[in-house]
Amino acid sequence: MMKENNMTMETSPEKALQSVKEETGSPDQRSRSEKEVRQEIRFIKKETMTCAKYLRRMEELDGMPGALQPFLDTLRAVYVELKNPLEKYHQKTVGTYCVMAPQELVYAAGAIPVRLCSGNYTAFSIGDDLYPRDACPLVKAVAGFQKMGLMPVYRDCSLMAVPVTCDCKKKIVEMLEQTHDVFPLSVPAGREDEDIDRYVEELYRFIDTLEALTGNRVTWDLLAAGMNMTGQAKYELSRFLKLKKSMPYLMWGTHILAVMNAAAYMRADAWSFHMNRLNRELEKRIEKGEKVTSRNRPRIMLTGSPIIYPNMKIPLLIEEMGGIVAADETCMGERGMSDPPVVVDESFDGILRALANQVIRPCSCPTFVNNKERVYRILQMIKDYQIQGVIYHVLRGCLVYDYEYLFIEEELGKRGIPVIRMESDYNEEDVEQLRIRTEAFIELIRLKQAA
Amino acid sequence: MNKRRTRIVTGMICLIIVVLAYFAERFPFYVYEEEELHTSLRQFFSVEHLVRLQPFLIVIAMAALSIRICIWIRGFLLPRDQGDRKAANGKSVKLRKGKRPLFMTVRWIFMIAFSTMVMFGGIWCGFILAGIDFPVLACPTNRDQLIESSCYFLSHLPVLFEEYSPTGIVLFFVSTIGFALLLGRTICGFLCPMGLIQDIMHVIRQKTRTEGISMTQSLYRRLTSIKWIMVLLMFGLVFAGGEFCSFCPAIVTSPVLAGMKVSIYLSGFMMVIVLVGSFFKRRFWCNICPLGYLIGLTHRISPFRVKKDTISCTECGACYEACPMGIKMIYTERERTDVTDINCIMCGECVRSCPEDNALALAFAGKKYYTASRAGLMSGFECDPDPEEEREAE
Known part of the structure; x- marks a missing residue:
């Protein structure tokens, strides 16, 4: 496995670039200056190498379930082989950003949603020059991919649906408009009844846009089929979470994050199919009493800004330094898919209302005004997964999450749960510093454990 | 501005309700020359019974028509048109959801069984638990009920004190308050025939996938003010010389279904409103039901x-x-x-x-x-x- 990876690392950049070039054989691209071509080769080389490195580090964690491979393969296809794994379906793809863009509607319209929030270091370094210094790295990474135009998943999107949530997401709309059709999906900042009504109207507008894109009329049946598709995925996830609650050392948290990240680039039915396999494998593990670690590792929960592949340095550090990520409360992780829409009214409007309700009300994204419910969610997870310490991840420039740190630290402090704030950026310069802090935090929990 | 307008509208509706309730007997819906408060088991399976069901059938027909008209008008008012969204795309898809829990099955069995017994129990079983009053909205004009509904005496308090012996009065209050304390509004969810009818309307809407009204708290607040007017009417109308039973929609259900000849005044129109309302808004009547509110008062100790x-x-x-x-x-x-x-x-x-x-x-x-x-x-x-x-x- 390792050897194979190294091989791809060495040979793939040029090859990948070549294949990308062949596909986009437009005249202006052929007449690129030599400098630009060199820059592109450098970009792809760096990008693929970093991504392959993180994949390798994930695969090196022992006790990886065999059923995990398809998820890692998807990530590899997107970031290392520079392919579009959704190409085989011959459907239009719609790029979405936050969890607030309902995937069900995209499926109902006959397209495939792909979540484009990025954690790429190489793209970040390019976006860093384009965007203000304090913009969040996620948006800078998206801008970097946009600028280079080399990533098939980004390039192939027929439409980008950008929920208007935090300031940075607001501003990427204009940037994306330069190359793509963009639908800005207004998300209310409150959660009152009127906000839900407004959001339902917004969903109708979204449906109209999707209909214009695919040419399909979204009928009740298609909407129901879309709901069933994502519902199945959510069901498999709920099964998985139940298994994990019964045994905290069932699987590495990094692997779980990889699974959840892979969901961004997989069609929901394919994801639930592989998830079903994974669940069955894990059930067997539980029967046999297998764990990924024999030691009593400190169980740590990750919360805060999203952890997006390949920016897996923090979960990897935690698990390499002797802890385990037993739960995560991040929007690219479990939280993004764990709340099922509860349809209580089976009319078309009723289903949309259920969707709107599911998107707005349980979402613990700090862009909402009054987000106290997040603390309770974290407390419940601490109970469910027997968490001993919380690592609060803040991406540099992600103000909304940073704001909530104080409140959450206070609430958890009252209950005697250690919390640490870890700020990081999309580069590897801060790894050593993070390593020291992670190590110290894990030692602290160990000391508490021993006492 | 908008808020003020809704307040004015609510005030107007309340006023109209009061006026209508007072003059309820001026609005004949289905009037018999001579009333006949007697039924028998034999009559149940005859053509005559069907004839006697007429008022009920008319109410249903009017409700169905009104619902069609409402949907038609809404098509014009709403900017987005969903008529064609309901159309099937050749393949029929079932929206997957949780299986019906045992609790819900039990609840439906309870509702159906109790409603049947309260309407026909007396005729079928041949015995009546007279003197025990159950706080449900099933019309007590039907004297063949297994147990009595307390709403008649609650809306005719002077009659209760004039006609009944002290023991009867005590029994009435003890049974009514006792049941309200013991069961609380579980009565509304499990036992009340009006609840059953409304739930059936809701199921019909689900099956036809018709869009309902999306409620907000401000709309619920408007319903609450109507509920207060209802409570006021229930107790006060008899003192002001009105007749609550001519206004109350429940009279169309129990006596009519049991095959009695009861004259129906405004109640018939009220029942149409209840049916249409509960079609678009689940349990619409429960939100303004005066009796339900009274039972709800026990929610702290039930x-x-x-x-x-x-x-x-x-x-x-x-x-x-x-x-x-x-x-x-x-x-x-x-x-x-x-x-x-x-x-x-x-x-x-x-x-x-x-x-x-x-x-x-x-x-x-x-x-x-x-x-x-x-x-x-x-x-x-x-x-x-x-x-x-x-x-x-x-």
Whole structure:
């Protein structure tokens, strides 16, 4: 496995670039200056190498379930082989950003949603020059991919649906408009009844846009089929979470994050199919009493800004330094898919209302005004997964999450749960510093454990 | 501005209700020359019974027509047109959802059985538990009920004190208040025939996938003010010289279905409104029912409770969306573990729709008998992986 990876690392950049070039054989691209071509080769080389490195580090964690491979393969296809794994379906793809863009509607319209929030270091370094210094790295990474135009998943999107949530997401709309059709999906900042009504109207507008894109009329049946598709995925996830609650050392948290990240680039039915396999494998593990670690590792929960592949340095550090990520409360992780829409009214409007309700009300994204419910969610997870310490991840420039740190630290402090704030950026310069802090935090929990 | 307008509209509606209720007997819906408050089991299976059902059938026909007209008018008023969205795309898809929980089956059995017994029990079983009054909205004009409904005497208090012996009065209050204390508004969710009729209308809407009214708290507040007017009318109309029974919609159900010849005045039109209202808004009448409000007053001591785990709740609002009574507090509450509300009819819809394990539960005297579970909510997705495996293989 390792050897194979190294091989791809060495040979793939040029090859990948070549294949990308062949596909986009437009005249202006052929007449690129030599400098630009060199820059592109450098970009792809760096990008693929970093991504392959993180994949390798994930695969090196022992006790990886065999059923995990398809998820890692998807990530590899997107970031290392520079392919579009959704190409085989011959459907239009719609790029979405936050969890607030309902995937069900995209499926109902006959397209495939792909979540484009990025954690790429190489793209970040390019976006860093384009965007203000304090913009969040996620948006800078998206801008970097946009600028280079080399990533098939980004390039192939027929439409980008950008929920208007935090300031940075607001501003990427204009940037994306330069190359793509963009639908800005207004998300209310409150959660009152009127906000839900407004959001339902917004969903109708979204449906109209999707209909214009695919040419399909979204009928009740298609909407129901879309709901069933994502519902199945959510069901498999709920099964998985139940298994994990019964045994905290069932699987590495990094692997779980990889699974959840892979969901961004997989069609929901394919994801639930592989998830079903994974669940069955894990059930067997539980029967046999297998764990990924024999030691009593400190169980740590990750919360805060999203952890997006390949920016897996923090979960990897935690698990390499002797802890385990037993739960995560991040929007690219479990939280993004764990709340099922509860349809209580089976009319078309009723289903949309259920969707709107599911998107707005349980979402613990700090862009909402009054987000106290997040603390309770974290407390419940601490109970469910027997968490001993919380690592609060803040991406540099992600103000909304940073704001909530104080409140959450206070609430958890009252209950005697250690919390640490870890700020990081999309580069590897801060790894050593993070390593020291992670190590110290894990030692602290160990000391508490021993006492 | 908008708020003020809705207030004015609500005030007008209240005023109209009061005026209409006072002159209820001026609006004949279906009047018999001579009333006949007698039925027999034999008559039940005859053509004559069908003839006697006429008022009820007319109400249903009018309601059906009104619903069609409402949908037609809404087509013009709403900017978005959903008529063609309902159309099937050749293949019929079933929206997957949780299997019907045992609790709901039991509730439906209770509702149907009790409604049947309260309407026809006397005729069928041949015995009547006279003197025991149950606070449900089934018309007490039907004297062949297994047990009596207390709403007649509640709306005719002078009659109660004039005609009954002290023992009768005591028995009336003891049984009415006793049941209200013991069962609380579980009566509304499990026993009341009006509740059953409204739930049937809701099921019809679900089956026809018709869009309903999306309720907001401000709309519920308007309904509350109408409810106060209803309570006022129920107690006060008799003192002002009016007749509440000519206004109350329940008279169209129990006596008419039992095959009695009862003259119906404004009640018939009220019943049409109730049917149309409950079609578009689940349990519409329960939101303005005066008797329901009175039973609800016992919500602090009634042994039936709604319990909440305040930590596991994610405030997803599914319970609020499902709640036919629009109780918002159930998902915003973070302090108290007891979320029994004066409006709660114990129908269990909130527990059914709750996705978090143990976050909500119905309890009787501290013992939980229906608890929320995600597995239950998502049980409809359990499936055989085999057909998918085949698909994957190709």
